[in-house]
Amino acid sequence: MFRIALKIESGLRYVGWLVLLICFAFFNSPVRAAATDVFAGQVGSLRISGGTAHIPVMKEVAKLIMEAHPDIRISVAGGGSGLGIKQVGEGLVDIGNSGRKPTDNEMQKYGLVLHRWALDGVAVIVHRDNRVQVLTRSRLQDIYSGRLRNWRDLGGVDKEITVFTRDQGSGTRKVFWKKALRKEVTTNKALVVASNGAMKSGVAHNPYAIGYVSIGFLDKSLAAVALDGVMPSLETVQNGEYPVVRGLYSNTKGEVQGLTKSFIDFLFSPSGRKIISDKGLIPAAR
């Protein structure tokens, strides 16, 4: 009796291990592979460039696909929205990212197709030691126009404000200028950087700086500024409370096909959407 019980128990344990193994097999690799399954059997390379707010998501997706399918090469470069649109239009890359809608002129000239896969907010940022972490939009206009030059006037330290802005081709700049500055002209004393990453490190290393980045770039190295009383975050962007919001686009020349299509489709798949929200952005429906 006892021996039989023991046998059953060891048998059960056996079954238990088996179940566990099967679970592992199901929940680990096949599920992950299932997400990138559409890439099975595809070979070739995919070139992506443009908007710098897109880069964290693009890199993660590219890594996932290339790990599962070593025959696929995906290169991700920056350069800014303007460059992305230009390069995809000229056929230099397969996907050109932009943080703004291409202009009518650009769309017509190149025959672009837009894929808006995420919603993004543009957050005003200051150094994390800065006491001034709340601003109204009209105050922000004063700072960016150069009318207000010292942090003292805002309740901060007695230091000149270092204003950071972005280059001509930046989609982030365009949205910020339109929705946060309400088309106020930026002072020509403002420092100009060429990417979201450069903006982040520029402001994080200067205690008297103010700048703006995609909310995907916010972290503990910076302080985000509440604009008109609203803190920029996933929730406030999603529910429409935060005013400075834009779509993130991946543009292709003509209708997508092949590897490019699979890549774009992946951004709208459940795993793609998860990566997008992991990177601090809001996945958008097709």
Place this chain on the structure above:
Amino acid sequence: MKRSVRVGRPLVLAATAVGSLLTLAIFAFMMMLGRPLFSDHSLNLLLTQAWAPDRGLYGIFPFICGTLSLVGLSLLIAFPLSLGNAILIHLLAPRRLARFLHQTIKLMTGVPTVVYGFVGIFFLVPLIREWFFRGSGMCILSASLLLAMLISPTMILVFLESFAAIPTAHIRALEALGGTRRQKLVHVILPGAKTGIITGLLLALGRALGDTMIALMVAGNATAAPESVLDSVRTLTAHIALVMAADFDSMEFKTIFACGIILYLWTALLTLSLRYIHYNSTKLSHDQTF
């Protein structure tokens, strides 16, 4: 004629022809694409106006000022340093130290400028910001200090070469007359190496004019014309890098061809003056020998 010469000469000629044609083609290309600037906007306005696209002003005057002040200050810093360094290595330092310095400087010529830019952002910019109590630290001063570091090795090596080319007979003669080291430097080495010193200076100037990364990363790229060394500036090269992403048909984009043409002409002028100096000096030495 030897076979290698028979085959080699046309090959070398072809390579030279392609090389020089390409250079000319680049110039023609820039002139062509920049043409609207010369017709719609008078060139004069372009060269003297401020940069304010919102008011319809597309002048690159501030960037010309920016480039010249940055390059000027960096030469001002780098020239005495380099001359002193070359003299130290050639004349004053013990042989071991001299060799060590010489090797280090050779190594420095290979450092990519983006590395200087990177070090500048994290190390120099905060220092300058705290020391001078105003500005952001991303300014002419920071960028010129880094640029001086970039161009010094070129200058030092050219200076050293010209020091070494001074005829030993002249030095022996001075030593035989009982001349001191100071006299050797002031009366033989420096006058003898005059051409080399000017050549080194011009080469360094060319390198400083053409550098993009240091200015782009450290000088701040503000579009205002600078008023002090603590102001941020944009150089012509940085302007090209920053505006490249703008819409092809926009005026902003077209200005980069004006920047390109100016840089091209400056470099051409430098090369021509180097040639002229070289030509004169070889003529001179021929006259002396014969």
